[in-house]
Amino acid sequence: MSEIFNVNRRDFIKTGVAVGGGLMLGFYLPRIGQPARRAEQSTSPFAPNAFVRIGTDDSVTVIVNHSEMGQGVYTALPMLVAEELDADWTQVRVEAAPVDPAYNHTQFGIQVTGGSTSTWSEWERLRKAGATARAMLIAAAAETWKVDPASCRAENGHVFHTASRRRLSYGHLADKASSMTPPQNVALKDPKDFKLIGKPAKRLDTPEKINGKGLFGLDVKVPGMLTAVVARPPVFGAKVKSFNADRAKAVPGVLRIVEIDRGVVVVADGYWPALKGREALETVWDESPLSGLDSRTQRDQYAELARQPGAVARKEGDVAAAMGRAAKKLEAVYELPYLAHATMEPLNCVADVRPDGCDVWTGTQLQTVDRAAAAQAAGLKPEQVKVHTMLLGGGFGRRAVVDSHFVREAVETSKAVKAPVKVIWTREDDIRGGYYRPMSHHSISAGLDAAGNLTAWQHRIVCQSFIVGTPFEAFIVKDGVDETAVEGAKDLPYRIPNLLVDWQKAPVGVPTLWWRSVGHSHTAFVVESFLDEVAHAAGKDSYEFRRALLVGNPRHKAVLEFAAEKAGWGKPLPQGRGRGLAVHESFGSFVAQVAEVSVTKDGQLKIHRVVCAIDCGPTVNPDTIHAQMEGGVVFGLTAALYGEITFEKGRVKQRNFHDYPMLRMNEMPVVETHIVPSVEKMGGVGETGVPPVAPALANAIFPLTGKRIRRLPIRAEDLRKA
Amino acid sequence: MVKLKVNRKDYAVDVSPDTPLLWVLRETLGLTGTKFGCGMALCGACTVHLDGEAVRSCVTPVLRAAGKEVTTIEGLSHDLSHPLQRAWIAEDVPQCGYCQSGQIMAAAVLLRENPNPADAEIDDAMSGNICRCGTYQRIRRAIHLAARMKATGGIR
Ligand code: FES
Ligand code: FES
Numbered sequence: 001m002s003e004i005f006n007v008n009r010r011d012f013i014k015t016g017v018a019v020g021g022g023l024m025l026g027f028y029l030p031r032i033g034q035p036a037r038r039a040e041q042s043t044s045p046f047a048p049n050a051f052v053r054i055g056t057d058d059s060v061t062v063i064v065n066h067s068e069m070g071q072g073v074y075t076a077l078p079m080l081v082a083e084e085l086d087a088d089w090t091q092v093r094v095e096a097a098p099v100d101p102a103y104n105h106t107q108f109g110i111q112v113t114g115g116s117t118s119t120w121s122e123w124e125r126l127r128k129a130g131a132t133a134r135a136m137l138i139a140a141a142a143e144t145w146k147v148d149p150a151s152c153r154a155e156n157g158h159v160f161h162t163a164s165r166r167r168l169s170y171g172h173l174a175d176k177a178s179s180m181t182p183p184q185n186v187a188l189k190d191p192k193d194f195k196l197i198g199k200p201a202k203r204l205d206t207p208e209k210i211n212g213k214g215l216f217g218l219d220v221k222v223p224g225m226l227t228a229v230v231a232r233p234p235v236f237g238a239k240v241k242s243f244n245a246d247r248a249k250a251v252p253g254v255l256r257i258v259e260i261d262r263g264v265v266v267v268a269d270g271y272w273p274a275l276k277g278r279e280a281l282e283t284v285w286d287e288s289p290l291s292g293l294d295s296r297t298q299r300d301q302y303a304e305l306a307r308q309p310g311a312v313a314r315k316e317g318d319v320a321a322a323m324g325r326a327a328k329k330l331e332a333v334y335e336l337p338y339l340a341h342a343t344m345e346p347l348n349c350v351a352d353v354r355p356d357g358c359d360v361w362t363g364t365q366l367q368t369v370d371r372a373a374a375a376q377a378a379g380l381k382p383e384q385v386k387v388h389t390m391l392l393g394g395g396f397g398r399r400a401v402v403d404s405h406f407v408r409e410a411v412e413t414s415k416a417v418k419a420p421v422k423v424i425w426t427r428e429d430d431i432r433g434g435y436y437r438p439m440s441h442h443s444i445s446a447g448l449d450a451a452g453n454l455t456a457w458q459h460r461i462v463c464q465s466f467i468v469g470t471p472f473e474a475f476i477v478k479d480g481v482d483e484t485a486v487e488g489a490k491d492l493p494y495r496i497p498n499l500l501v502d503w504q505k506a507p508v509g510v511p512t513l514w515w516r517s518v519g520h521s522h523t524a525f526v527v528e529s530f531l532d533e534v535a536h537a538a539g540k541d542s543y544e545f546r547r548a549l550l551v552g553n554p555r556h557k558a559v560l561e562f563a564a565e566k567a568g569w570g571k572p573l574p575q576g577r578g579r580g581l582a583v584h585e586s587f588g589s590f591v592a593q594v595a596e597v598s599v600t601k602d603g604q605l606k607i608h609r610v611v612c613a614i615d616c617g618p619t620v621n622p623d624t625i626h627a628q629m630e631g632g633v634v635f636g637l638t639a640a641l642y643g644e645i646t647f648e649k650g651r652v653k654q655r656n657f658h659d660y661p662m663l664r665m666n667e668m669p670v671v672e673t674h675i676v677p678s679v680e681k682m683g684g685v686g687e688t689g690v691p692p693v694a695p696a697l698a699n700a701i702f703p704l705t706g707k708r709i710r711r712l713p714i715r716a717e718d719l720r721k722a
Numbered sequence: 723m724v725k726l727k728v729n730r731k732d733y734a735v736d737v738s739p740d741t742p743l744l745w746v747l748r749e750t751l752g753l754t755g756t757k758f759g760c761g762m763a764l765c766g767a768c769t770v771h772l773d774g775e776a777v778r779s780c781v782t783p784v785l786r787a788a789g790k791e792v793t794t795i796e797g798l799s800h801d802l803s804h805p806l807q808r809a810w811i812a813e814d815v816p817q818c819g820y821c822q823s824g825q826i827m828a829a830a831v832l833l834r835e836n837p838n839p840a841d842a843e844i845d846d847a848m849s850g851n852i853c854r855c856g857t858y859q860r861i862r863r864a865i866h867l868a869a870r871m872k873a874t875g876g877i878r
Contacts, residue, residue: 070818070855202814207802209819210810210826212755212795219754227749252738270749271758272741344759344767344820344854393757393820394854427760623814627860631817634856657764657852666845668858 046174048136048182050102051129052081058157058171060087062126063095065103065111066118067365068205069395070631071686072624073118075203077126079620080119083196084130084189087170088157094204096389099367099382110368114400114514116587116684119620123682124188131186133177140176141168191618200623205391217363217390218424220350225420226255228413229274229429231264231281235650236434236510237288240264248277257281258416262405265413271424288650290509295439295646299335302441302462302506306333310460310504311480313490317498322456326447330537334444334526335711338645339437339515340660345393346430351410352420353378358385359420360407363392365400373404377411396635397514401435402470431660432652436645437515438463438485438506442526447498452538454549456498459489459527465505466512484514488523488586488691493556494531494549510647516635517687520586524691525640525698525712528582532699533708542699543569543581555615555680556583559592562613562676567594576600577608580699582692588683589616590676593633595669595696599704603719607637607669610693614675617682622675625685629673632689638663640694644713724788728753729797735784743787744768744779747794755795755823759852766851769824770794776831795823798830806830809868817855825851829865838869 046054053061062078074094082092097103097111105112106121134154141159142149145166152161160167170177191197208214231243243264245257253273258265264283268274323329349362351374358378364370367387375382392399399406406423414421425433440463447456465482467473476483481490481503490501515521535545543564550557560583564570573579576598583592596609612629619625642661646653654660698709706722726733728751735750742761747753747770756779759767763778770779771793772786798804802811806826816822825848832839832847839847844865853861 068818070816072817202811203816205819206811206814206816209816209822210795210807211798211802212753212823214819215754216757216820218758219748221749221752221754270737270741270745272738272745342854344757344765344818344852346758391820392818394818424758427762427765627814627817627857630859631856634853634858656762657760658762662765662852662854663856663858664850664852665848665858665861668856668862671859 046133046178048133048177049129050100051126052085052133054133054170054174054177056171056174058088058091058169059093060085060091060157060170061093061095063097065097066122067113067363067389067392067395067399069113069363069365069392069399071118071628072203072621073113074205075201076119076620076624077122078204079196079201080122080126081130083194084127085134086154086156087130089196089201091157092204099371099387104368112368112400113365113395114397116589116686116688120588120682120684127188128186131188132182135183135186136177136180137170137173139180140173144168144173144176198619198622201621214391216345216393217350217361218345218348218393220361220390220422222350222352222361222420225350225422226267226269226417227271227274228265228267228421228423229271229278229426230262230409230423231266231278231283232429232433233263233285233288235285235288236290238285238291239288241284241286243284244280244282248281251277251280256417258413260409260412262409265409265423267413267417267421275426291650293508293510293647293650295648298439298508298647299441302439303333305462305504305506306441306443306460308504310462310502313481313486313501313503315500316496319456319458319498319500322498323445323447323458325449326456327450328448328537329445330534331445332530332533332708332710334442334529336440336522336525337643337712338439338510338512339639339643340431340645340654341394341396341398341515342431342660342662343392343394343396343398346427347398347406347425347433348423349407349410350420350422351407351414353411353415356384358411359388360385360411361388361390362407363390363395363399364407365392365395365397366404369402370404370407373408374411377408378415396516397518398435401513402472427656431654431656434511435513436510437521438466438512440522442522444526444530446530446534448534448538452540454494454496454534454538457492457496457500459501460504461485461489461501461523462504462506463522464508464510464512466514468505484519486523487519488584489527491585492527493553493585494546495551496549517586517690520584520687520691521639524582524584524586525694528584528692528695529698529709532580532695532702541570546583555590555678556585559583559590559613559615559676562674563592563594563611566613566672566674567596567611569594576704578700578702578704580696580702582695582699584691586688586691588681589614589685589688591688591692593692593696595693595700597697597700597704599701599719603716605701605714605719607667607697609670609672610696612671612673612689614673614685614688615678615680616685616688617678617680619675625675626673628685629689630671632687633671633693634663634668636690636693637697640697640712640714642713724784726784726787726792727790728792729794737784739783739785741784742780743770743782743784743792746784747779753794753796757820757823759821765821765824766828767821767824769827769851771827771831774831774834776828795827798826804830805868805871806833806864809864809871812867813860813864815857815860815864817857821851821853821855825853825861829861829868833865833869833872837872839865
């Protein structure tokens with residue numbers, strides 16, 4: 001998901017209007033004291049609000065409205081509640097929230113996980129939820145003991161009355177607490193009194209992820225459930241011409257063949273027969289307007305588009321005039337490919353459509369939209385649809401799809417066969433299924449004056465938009481510029497007097513989507529690589545050059561200095577090793593990375609170490625920040641070294657992990673993370689480790705080979721000496 | 723009918739003999755701890771033990787497992803007491819967690835064969851297992867820790 005929402009956050013709050021799709025935006029805060037909407041399903045007597053329930057067995061259940069996809073929200077968000085509740089951390093459990101306005105994102109007004117927003121967006125609400133519950137438990141204890149509540153205190157799951165040396169556990173107090181009047185205004189703790197927040201906590205979801213018990217979408221089984229795979233068009237937009245249902249049904253175990261908008265569904269009593277049925281189906285497809293798509297000609301097409309001025313995203317001074325005056329001019333073209341998310345768990349969804357209701361079990365990042373889509377496909381009202389959010393085997397944006405296609409197809413199939421159905425995407429379906437990070441072309445130039453000062457910067461971006469034409473357009477497209485296309489380029493932090501960033505929308509129909517770090521995933525590579533080129537042309541050290549230009553951006557500067565120091569920037573390296581750095585802000589956090597690499601004579605690259613410094617403001621679970629930096633580095637390196645989706649005759653050439661490879665254990669560098677102490681505004685951590693690593697890597701390779709890498713993924717010839 | 727022994731329990735399953743063991747475990751026996759990632763022996767998410775050897779169950783026809791001992795993540799321990807599980811908790815390895823059953827099953831064979839593996843040996847043994855979330859650094863640390871736990875008889 002995307003920073004787009006960050007960018008527009010203020011507008012969301014300010015206007016609070018309905019989005020095109022009819023989604024209400026703005027805050028929805030459950031009335032304090034209103035019982036949780038799930039209270040009826042609960043055996044717990046005390047449910048002071050939608051986010052916490054306390055059982056007579058002392059268990060504390062935190063209902064989490066953000067999806068757990070590896071980023072650690074099933075730990076960080078309960079920490080917020082538990083801190084203010086003074087809960088016994090060992091008693092804390094997590095439950096996935098149902099779809100309900102009570103669980104809407106505090107900033108976006110719908111239920112969604114994305115944009116690296118989960119923790120900061122719940123920072124207040126969940127602490128208040130915990131503090132409210134705590135006040136009611138104290139009130140219950142005080143009434144039991146007939147003492148002044150002010151003489152009681154809470155700690156570690158108990159209320160104490162120190163004077164009379166009495167104590168009661170939260171479980172004991174749960175019944176009575178539910179009859180207490182919730183306080184209207186609760187005081188939150190002074191951060192210096194935090195016991196949990198800011199200290200490394202073990203993840204609550206680790207045990208179920210290492211004993212086989214944790215349930216991902218793919219693991220759901222409901223009585224009478226059938227399993228399906230879909231014959232999907234080889235070219236995006238192609239329609240079914242014909243298929244041989246009889247031949248497919250002759251495969252033992254194949255039960256039904258259903259044609260839906262997105263293809264032909266083979267429904268069977270298991271995955272294997274479904275797959276064999278699909279092979280037997282002999283589906284013939286019509287061609288589509290994309291049948292002629294070829295990645296090579298598409299590159300030329302983008303280069304052509306880059307000749308025309310685009311919609312202006314940022315303009316400072318007069319670039320043309322400054323370029324005219326420049327003593328030295330640099331020009332470069334950078335290109336980045338389409339990328340598949342390749343979540344470890346392929347897409348899947350279970351749907352059970354009945355005449356009066358529908359249940360959906362899946363790993364999703366966009367519950368509200370999926371529920372509406374499921375309702376529409378089932379011919380029901382949204383309130384009749386229950387979405388059960390399972391563990392997500394990776395998300396990276398792929399499970400937040402505005403058209404809810406992977407939910408819709410399961411619902412349509414279940415409706416047609418009148419039984420619960422699990423639709424499974426094969427890895428090939430997943431990699432070839434579109435919704436890619438957009439391919440992009442960047443024409444970029446810079447001007448230096450005689451003293452080597454950077455006086456002009458012009459950056460033109462050509463890529464598709466996955467926002468234009470969706471309900472999100474009104475919020476994310478500004479003055480004809482899709483923020484997700486230019487983020488990270490238009491907010492360039494360096495002081496350059498003349499600057500122009502514009503965007504050309506590429507009119508290509510390949511389905512594209514937000515991909516972990518969204519626009520930053522390409523813009524950071526371009527601006528941080530090109531800035532290195534400029535520094536080199538100016539005869540300056542890339543670290544000192546950046547530092548000097550970061551006036552007025554202390555958070556960028558601090559992480560840059562921190563990372564440089566920890567990485568030993570400027571200190572001699574062993575023979576054959578190179579260092580490169582990059583610094584980038586995304587999702588409200590600031591990250592600098594220094595990569596240390598070597599390249600052998602025959603072009604073998606080894607990445608030895610990546611040092612990260614991050615300022616994400618106050619921390620909740622520092623261990624998660626470390627984990628996200630480690631994961632972000634792997635994600636970014638995978639893209640830099642291998643990631644590429646290409647087309648030939650409209651067909652995606654890649655299939656599975658053999659031709660869409662992932663970084664593996666033997667290629668893993670040492671990742672060293674340093675959290676820069678900060679009391680600034682809290683940012684996100686899920687995506688922000690990704691953007692700087694590709695440019696840091698390319699900048700580290702340059703001193704070894706003398707070659708600039710301007711196209712990803714890195715190719716063998718890029719690693720041979722110039 | 724194919725006769726199987728999974729996690730020390732006997733089963734007779736009525737499936738087509740070419741069905742990959744993975745789907746028999748997951749769909750027929752309900753052992754969903756073993757994951758599907760690629761179906762082509764490329765990612766390791768489906769790793770189980772067949773007579774103590776790590777195999778990719780997505781490409782292992784169920785017939786090949788007949789009469790052999792199959793161990794899945796569910797059979798590794800009943801109570802998270804296996805040194806690898808304890809080490810995984812100590813190092814807080816998983817992110818999304820989807821690859822972790824396969825990682826642990828691969829690591830279990832490594833540690834049995836090589837009680838004190840060096841980094842390069844870990845790389846060799848574990849490079850068949852993809853982790854899209856990028857937990858490799860922690861997996862490496864956890865394997866070293868588990869090796870130490872085994873050597874000293876267990877550190878809680
Ligand atoms: S699912 Fe078997 S190796 Fe990937
Ligand atoms: S933890 Fe997500 S794939 Fe490994």
